[in-house]
Amino acid sequence: MTEETTLSVEALFERVRNIFEKAGVRLQSAEAVARTIVAGERDHCKSHGIYRIEGCLRVLAAGKVSPDAVxxxxxxxxxxxxxxxxxxxxxxxxxxxxxxxxxxxxxxxxxxxxxxxxxxxxxxxxxxxxxxxxxxxxxxxxxxxxxxxxxxxxxxxxxxxxxxxxxxxxxxxxxxxxxxxxVAARGEIELHRRAGTPIPEGWAVDKDGAPTTDPDAALTGAMLxxxxxxxxxxxxxxxxxxxxxxxxxxxxxxxxxxxxxxxxxxxxxxxxxxxxxxxxxxxxxxxxxxxxxxxxxxxxxxxxxxSQRRFAARAKSLAEGIALTEAEMDQLDRFEQHGLAALTG
Amino acid sequence: MTEETTLSVEALFERVRNIFEKAGVRLQSAEAVARTIVAGERDHCKSHGIYRIEGCLRVLAAGKVSPDAVxxxxxxxxxxxxxxxxxxxxxxxxxxxxxxxxxxxxxxxxxxxxxxxxxxxxxxxxxxxxxxxxxxxxxxxxxxxxxxxxxxxxxxxxxxxxxxxxxxxxxxxxxxxxxxxxVAARGEIELHRRAGTPIPEGWAVDKDGAPTTDPDAALTGAMLxxxxxxxxxxxxxxxxxxxxxxxxxxxxxxxxxxxxxxxxxxxxxxxxxxxxxxxxxxxxxxxxxxxxxxxxxxxxxxxxxxSQRRFAARAKSLAEGIALTEAEMDQLDRFEQHGLAALTG
Incomplete structure (x- = not known):
């Protein structure tokens, strides 16, 4: 079991807001983005929680989102x-x-x-x-x-x-x-590809339009x-x-x-x-x-x-705080200290 | 092969409108209802075509729809x-x-x-x-x-x-x-019941919530x-x-x-x-x-x-008219002559 750190919703919000400010995003936008990301994490929507910070920073680094747009x-x-x-x-x-x-x-x-x-x-x-x-x-x-x-x-x-x-x-x-x-999220197909496991039938077709359970064929073909x-x-x-x-x-x-x-x-x-x-x-x-x-x-x-499960997770997070792994805490630290320079790869 | 009679869209409209007028429906409503029913028949949507006339007349006969509502x-x-x-x-x-x-x-x-x-x-x-x-x-x-x-x-x-x-x-x-x-229309389950054939999996559950392919169990249970x-x-x-x-x-x-x-x-x-x-x-x-x-x-x-198939059927009906079976023509005759009195059972 990895060490976990528990942060209050408010404390996590401050950290995420700081990250976006450090990355050059104007305060009001940084707050709005941080509120959304922390709400996702709070509701145990991991795919839309702090996981998204890196994706947002990458678009900022690529110059494909305006940090100071009003x-x-x-x-x-x-x-x-x-x-x-x-x-x-x-x-x-x-x-x-x-x-x-x-x-x-x-x-x-x-x-x-x-x-x-x-x-x-x-x-x-x-x-x-x-x-x-x-x-x-x-x-x-x-x-x-x-x-x-x-x-x-x-x-x-x-x-x-x-x-x-x-x-x-x-x-x-x-x-x-x-x-x-x-049927499925693209990320789920990606997870199967990495794990080397077939995707369920009905998720995708290959590039010729034939049903496929091969994640690679699905990613070069089309989802359904x-x-x-x-x-x-x-x-x-x-x-x-x-x-x-x-x-x-x-x-x-x-x-x-x-x-x-x-x-x-x-x-x-x-x-x-x-x-x-x-x-x-x-x-x-x-x-x-x-x-x-x-x-x-x-x-x-x-x-x-x-959303029932999400609301239950929210109640728990508001009462007990949000538990983050060591890796997640490390990433927050890195982004908060170094901003876009913390991005690798 | 049964004998078929081909009517123009306009001729069928007049017959259906007459049926509703004969059944006591005010002219403007009779026209609106007839336009809708004939459009269904014209587009080869048989389930919403002249098949619906009897259903409408039954509600009129039951006094559950107002014939003269404005x-x-x-x-x-x-x-x-x-x-x-x-x-x-x-x-x-x-x-x-x-x-x-x-x-x-x-x-x-x-x-x-x-x-x-x-x-x-x-x-x-x-x-x-x-x-x-x-x-x-x-x-x-x-x-x-x-x-x-x-x-x-x-x-x-x-x-x-x-x-x-x-x-x-x-x-x-x-x-x-x-x-x-x-998943399916209720009428489709009814057709399976009459034919004594099972319904496909995934259409319905029985009254205890268990998946069923038995049309009777589906009709007393719930569709999905x-x-x-x-x-x-x-x-x-x-x-x-x-x-x-x-x-x-x-x-x-x-x-x-x-x-x-x-x-x-x-x-x-x-x-x-x-x-x-x-x-x-x-x-x-x-x-x-x-x-x-x-x-x-x-x-x-x-x-x-x-709707592509429906539009193709429409083009054909407008060019060549609407073909009705002998039984369908007989029913139109009966309803047009006798109004609600033509309803049996």
């Missing part, structure tokens, strides 16, 4: 709020637009937030949870890198295109789901969407709404722009917020109380709600 | 347009709200149409296609009857909850998908969502947005209200329309041209687009 809010007065991230991180851009989005959703019944040209590394549950805390239902979607073939095809044209949804639950954690529309033609259609919808419709990169273009998938991607993002109070007003019903009837019935029959 | 448009000036169907058919309600929805989406960037308390029997592609013809992207969703268990559960709490999406394609048929979020926990989450989102949020029936309540699934369901519906021109304006790009890059690349690698 998100610019554009509000035309319509139900569409826009934030130009200016090739900075997505997180400060979302924070810059969140209040205006929520206000407009309450005024109009629904509203959308468009984020333009951002470096995107975070899970989408951050967005929909923040809006649920403000009493709003929401959808968040974005393209990514084109690693996924449409159902019946063989060429990677779609991203792993995540989709998240949040619904407020009075007095408790919101109903939140957030998943890639590919979840749920066959239905998942493929949803992934296509995400490309169209969060890519084409915004006039921002689609997953193919994002990959071309970065010259491959080694670095984190740049593209846009779309968040749609709904005000249940406005939608239900004429019905005379309480929309959140109606939602509870369904969600409590799920629990009564033993069906797990999405 | 849809009432409510426009508060927000981005949410509402139409009270007044327990009439969904189709005239959609037609009553469509223009206001499109106008508001163009003004606001996006807008929603809420349909309240409608008898719902039609596929959702009608809605999203109509909006795509007006240059808008859109989503259409509604609950149905609670026949589907959430992933990990055993009790039917979710409907087969369909989801449709439309995206305009200049000069050609739009990109349209429309599917149930259950497509795509495991991801499809289950999407189906839950549809219950929340198109049921709870509107203050209209969720699938469980719809089933209780009708006292079982023998008749077509009554509930609400939600359509969200997006104006790509507004969303893309500041990017300087043409969103529909960007969408074409993706959609034409699908075709280039041989991946079929959803």
């Amino acid at each position: 998100p610019q809010l554009h509000d035309s007065g319509k139900a569409v709020i826009e934030v130009d991230a200016g090739s900075g991180f997505s997180n400060p851009a979302f924070e810059a637009g969140k209040a205006a989005l929520a206000e407009r959703a309450r005024q109009s019944g629904l509203a959308a937030l468009v984020i333009r040209d951002c470096l995107h590394f975070s899970a989408l549950w951050h967005d929909v949870e923040a809006l649920a805390e403000m009493g709003l239902a929401s959808l968040s979607l974005c393209p990514s890198y084109a690693f996924v073939a449409p159902a019946g095809g063989k060429e990677p044209l779609l991203g792993t295109n995540p989709l998240a949804f949040g619904w407020p639950r009075p007095g408790q954690n919101p109903y939140v789901f957030d998943f890639a529309t590919s 969407p979840f749920g066959a033609h239905k998942g493929s259609a949803i992934s296509t919808m995400i490309e169209l709404l969060a890519g084409a419709m915004l006039g921002e990169f689609m997953s193919r273009e994002a990959l071309d722009f970065m010259g491959g998938g080694a670095l984190l991607p740049r593209h846009g993002a779309l968040i749609v917020a709904f005000d249940p109070a406005t939608f239900a007003a004429r019905s005379g019903r309480d929309p959140l109380a109606e939602g509870e009837k369904l969600l409590t019935a799920f629990g009564a029959q033993g069906a797990r709600l999405p | 849809p009432q448009l409510h426009d508060s000036g927000k981005a949410v347009i509402e139409v009270d169907a007044g327990s009439g058919f969904s189709n005239p309600a959609f037609e009553a709200g469509k223009a206001a929805l499109a106008e508001r989406a163009r003004q606001s960037g996006l807008a929603a149409l809420v349909i309240r308390d409608c008898l719902h029997f039609s596929a959702l592609w009608h809605d999203v296609e109509a909006l795509a013809e007006m240059g808008l992207a859109s989503l259409s969703l509604c609950p149905s009857y609670a026949f589907v268990a959430p992933a990990g559960g055993k009790e039917p709490l979710l409907g087969t909850n369909p989801l449709a999406f439309g995206w305009p394609r200049p000069g050609q048929n739009p990109y349209v998908f429309d599917f149930a979020t259950s 969502p497509f795509g495991a926990h991801k499809g289950s989450a999407i189906s839950t989102m549809i219950e929340l947005l198109a049921g709870a949020m509107l203050g209209e029936f969720m699938s469980r309540e719809a089933l209780d209200f009708m006292g079982g699934g023998a008749l077509l369901p009554r509930h609400g519906a939600l359509i969200v329309a997006f104006d790509p021109a507004t969303f893309a304006a500041r990017s300087g790009r043409d969103p529909l041209a960007e969408g074409e890059k993706l959609l034409t690349a699908f075709g280039a690698q041989g991946a079929r687009l959803p």
Whole structure:
């Protein structure tokens, strides 16, 4: 058993913020990025926790994300709020637009937030949870890198295109789901490749479009969407709404722009917020109380709600702190002392 | 080979409209319902074509749909347009709200149409296609009857909850998908039961939550969502947005209200329309041209687009007419002459 160090959520936040400041990122952006990374670690989403720090620093070192971009809010007065991230991180851009989005959703019944040209590394549950805390239902979607073939095809044209949804639950954690529309994450295939083990059937096709369980063939071929033609259609919808419709990169273009998938991607993002109070007003019903009837019935029959495990991990982290391994602590030390110079390889 | 009769789309429309008028439905509603049914038949969607006439007449005979309801448009000036169907058919309600929805989406960037308390029997592609013809992207969703268990559960709490999406394609048929979020349609299980054949694995669980291939056990148990926990989450989102949020029936309540699934369901519906021109304006790009890059690349690698088969059938029907069997023609005759009195059993 390796030695573990336990840090409070706040203490870890300070360390991660310091790392990004040391790397030249302006304070407000460093804070927004650190909040997102620490929230991932706090919720035991290791793939979106402090593991991401190195990936973010690599994009900074490559000059492919602007460290000092100040998100610019554009509000035309319509139900569409826009934030130009200016090739900075997505997180400060979302924070810059969140209040205006929520206000407009309450005024109009629904509203959308468009984020333009951002470096995107975070899970989408951050967005929909923040809006649920403000009493709003929401959808968040974005393209990514084109690693996924449409159902019946063989060429990677779609991203792993995540989709998240949040619904407020009075007095408790919101109903939140957030998943890639590919069967598996690319990182999982990579893990099989390193371990020399086959991937499960249905995850990928080789470059000729034939089903494969060979991780190498999968990585040079294409991943598959979840749920066959239905998942493929949803992934296509995400490309169209969060890519084409915004006039921002689609997953193919994002990959071309970065010259491959080694670095984190740049593209846009779309968040749609709904005000249940406005939608239900004429019905005379309480929309959140109606939602509870369904969600409590799920629990009564033993069906797990999405994010349940994450919320349990959060409660534990907030009460007991976050335990990090020696290797993780060493890496934090190195990044905090040396900034981008700590990157090797 | 049975004798077939070929009718033009227009001639079939007149016959179906006459049937609904004979059954006491006000002219405008009869026309809207007939347009929808004939469009299904025209596109070779037999399950939503003239097959549906009998189902509609049965709900009329049971007094569970109002034949003379006049849809009432409510426009508060927000981005949410509402139409009270007044327990009439969904189709005239959609037609009553469509223009206001499109106008508001163009003004606001996006807008929603809420349909309240409608008898719902039609596929959702009608809605999203109509909006795509007006240059808008859109989503259409509604609950149905609670026949589907959430992933990990055993009790039917979710409907087969369909989801449709439309995206305009200049000069050609739009990109349209429309599917149930259950693995299979309930009618397919019913067909297996009648044929005495097992259903495929993964379609359903029995009343104890155990996987089953026995159609009887499936019908007394629960159907399963497509795509495991991801499809289950999407189906839950549809219950929340198109049921709870509107203050209209969720699938469980719809089933209780009708006292079982023998008749077509009554509930609400939600359509969200997006104006790509507004969303893309500041990017300087043409969103529909960007969408074409993706959609034409699908075709280039041989991946079929959803609805492609339906559009091909449509072209054939428009050119050559719609071929009906003798039994189908007999039924049309009977319904046209005797109205509800033609119903047996």
